[in-house]
Amino acid sequence: MLAPGLPRRAFLGVELAPGDPFARGGLVVGGVAPGSMAERAGLERDDLVRAIDGWPLSSAEALRLALRAAGARDEVTLALERGGAPLERRVGVQPRAEERLEGQEVLYDHVVADGARQRVIVTRATLGAAVARPARAPAVLFLQGITCSSIELHATPDAPLARLVAGWAARGFVTMRLERRGVGDSDGDEAEASTDLAMELAGARAALRALASYAFVDPAAVFVFGHSLGGIVAPLLAGEALARGLVVYGTTAAPWLTSMASGFRRRLSLLGVPVDARERHVARDLAAVTALLRDDAVGTFAGRCAALHRQLHACDVAAAWRGLALPSLVLRGEFDALVGPEEAAELVELASARGPGRSTHLELAGLDHAMTAHATLAASLRAPGAGAFDARLVDETAAWMRRSCAPR
Secondary structure (H helix, E strand, C coil): CCCCCCCCCCCEEEEECCCCCCCCCCHHHEEEEECCCHCCCCCCCCCCCECCCCECCCCHHHHHHHHHHHCCEEEEEEEEECEEEEEEEEEEEEEECCCCEEEEEEEEEEEECEEEEEEEEEEEECCCCCCCCCCCEEEEECCCCCCCCCCCCCCCCCCHHHHHHHHHHHHHCEEEEEEECCCCCCCCCCCHHHHCCCHEEEEEHHHHHHHHHHEEEEEEEEECCCCCCCCHHHHHHHHCCCEEEEEEECCCCCCCCHHHHHHHHEEEECCCCCHHHHHHHHHHHHHHHHHHHCCCCCCECCEEEEHHHHHHHHCCCCHHHHCCCEEEEEECCCCCCCCCCCHHHHHHHHHHHCCCEEEEEECCCCCCCCCCCCCCHHHHHHHHCEEECHHHHHHHHHHHHHHHCCCC
């Protein structure tokens, strides 16, 4: 169900031609999806689509922005070439399909943070007529890692996030995912260039407030789950006093450059790279990150802008954990090549500064940084993120959140 206020981006329905489909100054059509805008406009294989409503299609990013702008219109004009001859086609806009998850109701809503609209996707379990659904349910806000990929689950129903959301919903939790600025339907420029830590925090705060405000959510039982970078953001939200507790996976409180160096070194060591070569690689990558810390620096590292790296480097994450007034569950995968067990243990120690027992550390055997399970460490290093889903992620987190909902 689509809530009013933020249009769904358009679905053109063009398969990209092999190689670089934008090399000819537009989008080369490799195929057309049945029933799509492209089919209704009569597009054919090898057509060159120059623009959508005057928006030149010079890159994949330009195509994404053009389709997002088209989503707010009823019709658009496609400017194309066929066999060198210019053509125009006027076609009605077809919104991208909404997510359908078995056993769940899906709500497409949005929040506004610093003037920008960001898509949020909310799910809750669909229960049979014989089962009474509570008027207000506990809820989880999921904050993703450093990647700028979409949090929609159309194409990846078996991905860890999809299985995690489905598992939480089946156990009676409402879930919310937040789409970054410039990704999917959300307002903003290309996410890799524009989304910094301040924007991450603004969006997360707006999403947390929105989640607690739904009539079907228990505002006293809202949790935050932060994966990797999301786990750095999570304790910084504690001052909102809206969360019941934090769950983090594969994250750290170490200073940003220290954390990056540790992750670089750990992965290369596990891969068996000799010490001398390992240190050369670490020095090279650290130099690339350090160069972004200057006030006038531009560019990206790991797909994220210089401002994000500067703000992370200046952020005292450890202090946020020491001041945490909420219970926390710290999860780490046994085969996490980026975050070490000592970093997870440090989080628990920091979170216990205000009293023992406030934080729990759980090491999950066989899981990698991307929350997928492998039979061996070697298998996880060969194909990180390509392992199987492990239901312990759902079992352990849901059980901990239920316990934390007990009267204080």
